[in-house]
Amino acid sequence: MKVAVVGASGAVGQEFLKVLADRNFPLDELVLFGSGRSAGNEYEFKGKKLVVKELKHNDDFKDIDIALTSAGASISKEFADTITKYGAIMIDNSSAFRYDDDIPLVVPEVNPDDVLKHKGIIANPNCSTIIMVVALKHIYDISKIKRIIVSTYQAVSGAGAKGIIELEDQTKKIISGHENEIRCEIFPVRIAFNVIPHIDVFLDNGYTKEEMKMVNETRKILGDNNIKISATAVRVPVFTSHSESVSIETERKITIDQCRNALSKAPGVTLKDDFKNKIYPTPLDASNKDDVFVGRLREDISVENGICFWCVGDQLRKGAALNAVQIAEVMIKKGII
Amino acid sequence: MKVAVVGASGAVGQEFLKVLADRNFPLDELVLFGSGRSAGNEYEFKGKKLVVKELKHNDDFKDIDIALTSAGASISKEFADTITKYGAIMIDNSSAFRYDDDIPLVVPEVNPDDVLKHKGIIANPNCSTIIMVVALKHIYDISKIKRIIVSTYQAVSGAGAKGIIELEDQTKKIISGHENEIRCEIFPVRIAFNVIPHIDVFLDNGYTKEEMKMVNETRKILGDNNIKISATAVRVPVFTSHSESVSIETERKITIDQCRNALSKAPGVTLKDDFKNKIYPTPLDASNKDDVFVGRLREDISVENGICFWCVGDQLRKGAALNAVQIAEVMIKKGII
Numbered sequence: 001m002k003v004a005v006v007g008a009s010g011a012v013g014q015e016f017l018k019v020l021a022d023r024n025f026p027l028d029e030l031v032l033f034g035s036g037r038s039a040g041n042e043y044e045f046k047g048k049k050l051v052v053k054e055l056k057h058n059d060d061f062k063d064i065d066i067a068l069t070s071a072g073a074s075i076s077k078e079f080a081d082t083i084t085k086y087g088a089i090m091i092d093n094s095s096a097f098r099y100d101d102d103i104p105l106v107v108p109e110v111n112p113d114d115v116l117k118h119k120g121i122i123a124n125p126n127c128s129t130i131i132m133v134v135a136l137k138h139i140y141d142i143s144k145i146k147r148i149i150v151s152t153y154q155a156v157s158g159a160g161a162k163g164i165i166e167l168e169d170q171t172k173k174i175i176s177g178h179e180n181e182i183r184c185e186i187f188p189v190r191i192a193f194n195v196i197p198h199i200d201v202f203l204d205n206g207y208t209k210e211e212m213k214m215v216n217e218t219r220k221i222l223g224d225n226n227i228k229i230s231a232t233a234v235r236v237p238v239f240t241s242h243s244e245s246v247s248i249e250t251e252r253k254i255t256i257d258q259c260r261n262a263l264s265k266a267p268g269v270t271l272k273d274d275f276k277n278k279i280y281p282t283p284l285d286a287s288n289k290d291d292v293f294v295g296r297l298r299e300d301i302s303v304e305n306g307i308c309f310w311c312v313g314d315q316l317r318k319g320a321a322l323n324a325v326q327i328a329e330v331m332i333k334k335g336i337i
Numbered sequence: 338m339k340v341a342v343v344g345a346s347g348a349v350g351q352e353f354l355k356v357l358a359d360r361n362f363p364l365d366e367l368v369l370f371g372s373g374r375s376a377g378n379e380y381e382f383k384g385k386k387l388v389v390k391e392l393k394h395n396d397d398f399k400d401i402d403i404a405l406t407s408a409g410a411s412i413s414k415e416f417a418d419t420i421t422k423y424g425a426i427m428i429d430n431s432s433a434f435r436y437d438d439d440i441p442l443v444v445p446e447v448n449p450d451d452v453l454k455h456k457g458i459i460a461n462p463n464c465s466t467i468i469m470v471v472a473l474k475h476i477y478d479i480s481k482i483k484r485i486i487v488s489t490y491q492a493v494s495g496a497g498a499k500g501i502i503e504l505e506d507q508t509k510k511i512i513s514g515h516e517n518e519i520r521c522e523i524f525p526v527r528i529a530f531n532v533i534p535h536i537d538v539f540l541d542n543g544y545t546k547e548e549m550k551m552v553n554e555t556r557k558i559l560g561d562n563n564i565k566i567s568a569t570a571v572r573v574p575v576f577t578s579h580s581e582s583v584s585i586e587t588e589r590k591i592t593i594d595q596c597r598n599a600l601s602k603a604p605g606v607t608l609k610d611d612f613k614n615k616i617y618p619t620p621l622d623a624s625n626k627d628d629v630f631v632g633r634l635r636e637d638i639s640v641e642n643g644i645c646f647w648c649v650g651d652q653l654r655k656g657a658a659l660n661a662v663q664i665a666e667v668m669i670k671k672g673i674i
Contacts, residue, residue: 147639151488151582153532153571167530168512175509193504193575194621195490197582197633197647202612206593206635215638228639232582232647234490237574238530245488245534245569245582256543275539284531296534298543301552302484302565310534310569 001027001337003328004064004088006079007071008032008052009041011161012093015321016068017045025325026332031064035071057082064088065337066328070320084120089337091122091324095209098123098217105220108326109268110137115331122327125221126213127319128152128233128242133221134292134318135311136248138266139259140222143252143305147228150214153236153243154199155283158315162186167237187235196235208233241283242315250305256297259307263294268318273297273309286312290322338364338674340665341401341425343416344408345369345389346378348498349430352658353405354382362662363669368401372408394419401425402674403665407657421457426674428459428661432546435460435554442557445663446605447474452668459664462558463550464656465489465570465579470558471629471655472648473585475603476596477559480589480642484565487551490573490580491536492620495652499523504574524572533572545570578620579652587642593634596644600631605655610634610646623649627659 003020007013013034020027030045032052039054053060055075061067067083069076070093077096084090097103104114105123110133115122125133132150139145156163163186170182170192184190188198200209207215211231219225236243264271272281273295281293292313300306313319331337340357344350350371357364367382369389376391390397392412398404404420406413407430414433421427434440441451442460447470452459462470469487476482493500500523507519507529521527525535537546544552548568556562573580601608609618610632618630629650637643650656668674 149486149584149637149639151569153490153573171508172512175505175512188615189619190621194619195573195575195580196619197580197617198615202615205638206612206633207638230584230637230639230643230645232488232584232633232645234580234582236490236532238532243532243534243571245571247486247567247569275543278525278535278539280534282526282531282533284527296543296569300486300567301542301544302486302567306567308567308569 001065002029002031002063003027004031004033004061004067006033006055006067006069006083008043009034009038010070011157011164011316012070012320015316016070016325017043019317019321019325021046023325055079061088062086066091068324069093080121089118089120089122089331091124091327093124093320093324095126095213097121098125105217106327107133107221107323108330109134110221111223112330115327115334115336124320124324124327125217126210127158127315128154128210128244129214129217129221130319130323131242131292131311131313131315132214132244132246133218134268134313135263135294135309136222138262138269139248139250139254139307142254142258142262143250144224145227145248145250147249148218149230149247151232151245152234153238154233155238155240155242155315156191156235157240158242159186164239167191167239191235191237193237197232199233199235238283240314240316241286241312242319243283243310243312245310247300247306247308249303250307253305254307256299256307259297268292269294280310281312283312286314288317289314290318292318338402339366339368339400340364341368341370341398341404343370343392343404343406345380346371346375347407348494348501348653349407349657352653353407353662354380356654356658356662358383360662392416398425399423403428405661406430417458426455426457426459426668428461428664430461430657430661432463432550434458435462442554443664444470444558444660445667446471447558448560449667452664452671452673461657461661461664462554463547464495464652465491465547465581466551466554466558467656467660468579468629468648468650468652469551469581469583470555471605471650472600472631472646473559475599475606476585476587476591476644479591479595479599480587481561482564482585482587484586485555486567486584488569488582489571490575491570492575492577492579492652493528493572494577495579496523501576504528504576528572528574530574534569536570536572575620577651577653578623578649579656580620580647580649582647584637584643584645586640587644590642591644593636593644596634605629606631617647618649620649623651625654626651627655629655
């Protein structure tokens with residue numbers, strides 16, 4: 001199995017290397033691709049040095065079986081043909097193909113069989129969506145969900161490696177009394193010791209693209225266009241792991257015990273939910289972990305058949321690189337690759 | 338007018354001094370009280386040094402007209418008689434009396450006339466509640482509100498001056514590579530570069546006391562026990578100003594333009610809401626400001642008659658000290674004091 005990572009120098013690209021190594025993914029060769037700027041960068045993988053090649057319109061993907069791509073939507077669109085024309089399967093982390101009806105959008109714990117419909121490309125969902133649907137799936141299996149209201153607490157690494165540097169740099173300047181030297185390049189305003197209700201661009205309806213991703217992708221992954229969803233996406237000064245405060249309304253009454261029971265057995269979920277002993281997850285629990293952590297489960301006292309919960313996941317890992325690698329694993333298991 | 342500040346060394350106590358000076362509150366004398374530990378501390382007020390007296394069961398409040406108290410619920414309960422027995426009016430920032438039917442709970446922009454019902458004590462609401470109801474009031478005046486779902490992003494100074502020190506201290510240790518020396522004394526887990534879905538104690542229904550304060554106080558202040566409310570209160574690594582992501586359902590359809598129009602004229606509100614130009618408030622905008630800042634106004638696409646918004650307020654100022662001083666001002670204006 002020959003695997004390519006496209007966008008190897010980015011935050012998700014680096015996470016791909018970790019996840020492929022950690023999971024002992026069955027590969028014979030790993031090839032790294034990046035922009036002209038990152039070409040030549042060297043990274044270690046299982047004790048071997050790999051050099052990043054420049055992504056070009058050529059035949060470099062001829063022998064590739066799987067390309068894990070995370071270089072932004074415009075690059076994905078521009079290079080999709082180049083990557084897939086000799087048969088490589090492209091598992092794409094960008095938003096380029098997520099809403100195409102004939103391209104599956106897959107979270108292995110939720111809709112693994114959708115990989116069967118692929119025509120060369122499989123889309124990896126948005127990080128916040130993945131984290132939420134892993135938790136929702138096992139509630140949805142007990143009763144359909146009518147409505148979801150979610151407010152997010154998203155880590156800076158969701159904006160890439162540069163987001164991490166910007167938070168670090170701004171924090172150092174504030175702590176050392178050089179607040180006036182702060183620069184905002186990645187985030188629209190200062191993120192250190194601040195929160196920003198603005199991720200991705202604003203759309204005409206007043207929601208951001210990030211928020212509408214959660215709406216549209218959740219419906220597609222759960223295969224239910226009737227779910228009403230409203231999201232507020234907020235950046236917080238946390239390095240890794242997104243958190244989400246979620247309120248749902250189910251069609252039928254579900255008890256909290258039923259939820260706990262389902263989630264305690266759910267693959268990909270770690271239930272950390274025991275308020276009597278002050279047990280609930282925070283980003284620190286989830287960072288560098290594969291699972292989505294769920295806690296604060298309680299009846300929503302403002303509506304019939306309502307449930308509130310809090311979920312946290314490493315958005316570079318389960319929210320991006322891990323999910324894409326798990327998609328590849330599902331395809332191998334199903335004999336597609 | 339003789340004014341006492343009880344709990345003068347705390348974060349809110351210090352804010353009382355700032356607010357009284359900034360607003361040129363009509364006082365002839367200011368007396369500071371505190372615990373045995375803080376007695377003897379000196380603070381400057383309008384160029385004069387004031388020394389904190391120890392709060393005791395004696396006649397120190399004999400000539401006091403107004404006592405602004407912020408020393409925790411148990412101190413407020415213990416000293417209420419001592420403070421009020423000679424006629425001083427106690428404006429209490431703790432949760433001690435907020436739910437007593439015969440004690441008014443007042444936000445001057447929302448229910449100023451409730452001060453008329455006082456019997457010596459007026460309660461100042463919880464900070465998150467104040468910030469939300471200042472924004473809600475002007476929507477409520479157009480149509481009754483049926484349901485509110487709120488997730489908060491609360492600053493560390495909500496936990497007092499020690500909360501600020503803990504965030505600062507933990508941040509310095511992480512930035513300098515001494516993560517293993519971090520201590521958690523004020524917050525249940527690390528707050529630096531983390532978020533914690535746990536403020537105040539957990540109650541039997543799985544909500545925290547902080548969350549249920551928002552439920553019960555909002556109903557009392559708006560004078561409407563039919564409003565259904567669910568809250569999730571989350572601590573974030575921000576020094577000052579609480580933010581809130583709010584979704585409401587109104588009885589009648591209200592347009593976003595109607596909301597904007599009402600909020601643009603509302604006392605105590607600064608509308609910072611122009612998503613097309615990326616304008617919305619963050620905690621940095623609200624800190625050291627009197628107003629509650631509102632933005633991200635949009636139709637809630639998940640429900641009929643739904644509106645989402647984002648509001649931010651300095652929780653030490655409008656969320657505590659300022660609101661209490663404004664209550665005193667209303668009482669002076671109405672000739673009660």
